[in-house]
Amino acid sequence: MSYETTIDDNGNTIVKDATLTPQADADARRRRLIILAVLAAVVLALVAYFLLRKKEEPAAVNQAPAVTVITPGRTTVEGVITATGSLAARREMPVGVVGEGGRVVSVPVDAGDWVRAGQVLAVIDRSVQNEQARSTSAQIDVARADAELAQANLDRALKLVDRGFISRADVDRLTATRDAANARVLVARAQYAELIERNNRLNIIAPESGLVLTRAVEPGAVVGAGSAALFTIAKGGEMEMLAQLSESDLASLRTGVTAQVVPVGTDKAFSGQIWQLAPVINDQTRQGTARIALSYASELRPGGFATATINSGSVEAPMLPESAILSDDDGSYVYIVGPENKAVRRRVTLGIVTDSGIAIASGLNGSEQVVQRAGGFLTEGETLRPVKARRPN
Missing domain, CATH: 1.10.287 (Helix Hairpins)
Structure with missing residues (x-):
């Protein structure tokens, strides 16, 4: 920079800036522009950084897998056991020759007829x-x-x-x-x-009132004391179902429990009660028999096959759909959404199985957020994005 020196009237020396040259002035302006540009670039970079960071945060959240969750609560579940078996007369009475026998001259009844006690079933020549x-x-x-x-x-x-x-x-x-x-x-x-x-x-008579199930004699036949039973009568027309059950199911039942029986070939259900539980278990099938008493109905034919739905009592427990329950060599488990939306594997014990789901006997208290489906694709500790399941209308 150059300076200009002058002396005033009092003899004092005055120093003034000399006028800049055009080249120096252009360089100065260029430097200022560069500094301003750098500052502007820094400010823009900072603004862009903060904006991008804010956009990346929800993007990271959105990248977590979305899972449908349900909170099961606790429900009173009516226990139901389904069993199959055959129908039979509850008290089946074979009727044969009591006396010395002889030639049968008439048979006034047939299978399917109702008879009273003392009624003649067959007449023998005398x-x-x-x-x-x-x-x-x-x-x-x-x-x-x-x-x-x-x-x-x-x-x-x-x-x-x-x-x-x-x-x-x-x-x-x-x-x-x-x-x-x-x-x-x-x-x-x-x-x-x-x-x-x-x-x-000599006459073959009915010992009790009931329904004639079978007739095995015709007029002209010769019968004696050693002959097989000529008639079979269901006392009072009462029927029963011989339901075959596993040892565990049999142990959970008691006499007097109600059941609904549906014979094969019809959709009609008949109400009955368990009147006897087998005191022994078949050592081959590992099953026992629950005898369900039924009133007479034309659809109940001894020897037929039927399905029984037996009420086994009620429990209060969380209820989950089958899709939420997984299993491995160690047993059954579910995934729940834990703290910080992390997947947590929870071991459970299954209870009563119903048409609406499976009761959880232990492992859940009902307040958890349980992954409803696709749990098999999750890993423990994985971050999740829980979505509440819609309630059915």
Whole structure:
């Protein structure tokens, strides 16, 4: 820089800036522009950095996988056990020949008929037995006549004994004769009654009221005491289902529990109750039998197949859909959303299985956010973006 020196009127020296040259002035302006440009660039870089950082933060959040979660809460679950089995008469009574048997002359009932106690199911020819009964009846008359004659002889002897015409020994003999004659009357009557009872047993009769299930005899057949059962009757028409259950299911039931039975071939359900639980388990199938009592219905045919839905009680527990539950060699587990939206693997114990889901016996209290589906693609500790599942309308 150059300076200009002058002296004023008082003799003082004055120093002034000399006028800059055009080249120096241009350089100065250029330097100022460069400095301003650098400052502007720094400011723009800072602004861009903060703007980009704000955009990257939600982008990082959006990159976390979205998962549908549900909060199960606690629900009262009605336990249901499904079992299969066959239908049968609850009290099946085989009816056969009681007496000596013979030729069947008529069968007035057929399978499917209702009968009452004492009703004749089949009639057996008794022509010979009837003649024997008439002979025995005549023997009663003979014995009675002999007894009357013996009594008359004794009465006459008693009148003569005081006159000395008859000895006391003769009276005793006549008395014994009279007693023997009376005894023969009783024997004849007993023989006749026995024969009548035998004849009555020739007919096949119903021991109890009920429904005739089978008929295995036709007129003309010859039957005897060794013959197989001629009829099968369901006492009172009562039926039952023999439901086959596993050991664990059988242990959770008790008598009196209600059940719904649906026979194969129909959609109609019949209400019943368990009246007996098998005291033993089949060592081959490892199953036991629950006997479900049923009232008569034409759709319930013994020997048929049926499905039973048995109420096994109620529990209060979280309920999850099947899609939320995973399993491995260690058992069942679910994924829940933990702190900082991290995936947490939780071991669970399964309970009652229903049409609406599976009850969780242990492992959850119901307040957790459980991953509803796609848990098999998650890893523990992974950041998640939970989305609440929509409730069904």
